[in-house]
Structures are given as structure tokens and as C-alpha cells.
Amino acid sequence: RGTGLQPLFKMSYSCSKVGDPRPGQPYKGGSFCAFLPDNKEGLKIAKLLKKAFERGLTFQIKSCNEEERVTWGLIPHKTSWDGGKARNGYPDAQYLREVGTVL
Numbered sequence: 001r002g003t004g005l006q007p008l009f010k011m012s013y014s015c016s017k018v019g020d021p022r023p024g025q026p027y028k029g030g031s032f033c034a035f036l037p038d039n040k041e042g043l044k045i046a047k048l049l050k051k052a053f054e055r056g057l058t059f060q061i062k063s064c065n066e067e068e069r070v071t072w073g074l075i076p077h078k079t080s081w082d083g084g085k086a087r088n089g090y091p092d093a094q095y096l097r098e099v100g101t102v103l
Contacts, residue, residue: 004081005036005046009058020061020068027061027068034077035089041096048103049075075102 009032020027034049036042052058052075060073076088076099083089 004038005042007034007036007046007049008032009034009053022063022068025068027070029070032059032070032072032077032079034079035081036078037096041100045096045099045103048100049077052103075099 010029036046036049049058058073058075059070061068062071076095078088078090078092078095080087080089085092085095
């Protein structure tokens with residue numbers, strides 16, 4: 001499997017804002033982990049993911065069972081080294097190209 005980059009995002013509890021499902025309501029945060037290969041292309045994608053995070057594009061708030069919670073947004077992330085594309089993991093030969101296009 002080799003070496004890899006493992007960005008970790010920690011989202012705290014807070015209140016939702018205009019544009020979220022229920023503005024002003026508290027939501028649950030969480031810890032989110034993603035995986036990228038430790039190579040030139042992986043580092044390039046890591047920088048783009050950082051910019052997306054800083055612009056508020058990485059996560060979204062969803063309403064589930066009358067509770068607001070943070071979830072991944074529309075940018076695809078690999079959440080496992082294993083399991084293939086069907087389980088958001090590797091191997092997935094197209095992932096870096098696909099996420100680069102989205103970013």
C-alpha cells in the first residue's frame with residue numbers, strides 16, 4: 001500500500017447559518033478522515049482540498065431524525081485505504097483525476 005497522506009478534519013458543535021437546512025439550530029460536529037497517496041499528484045490534491053475547506057466547500061449540514069449534523073459535502077473523499085471505489089477506498093485508478101476535476 002505504501003505511504004500516504006491522511007488529512008483529518010475536526011468540526012465542532014455550532015449553530016447552522018442561512019442556507020443550511022434549519023438556520024440557527026445547533027448541529028453536531030465530528031471527526032472526518034481522508035486518505036491520499038503521498039506523491040506529487042496526492043500533494044497537489046491535498047492543497048486543493050485545503051483551499052476547498054477554507055472556502056467552506058468540504059462539508060455540509062444535513063438534517064436527520066430532527067437533528068442537524070455535519071457530513072461530507074459534494075467533493076469526493078477517500079475514507080479508507082481498502083475496499084475500492086464502492087466503499088470510498090482504494091484501489092481507484094480514476095480518483096485523483098475525478099477529484100481534481102471537481103476541485
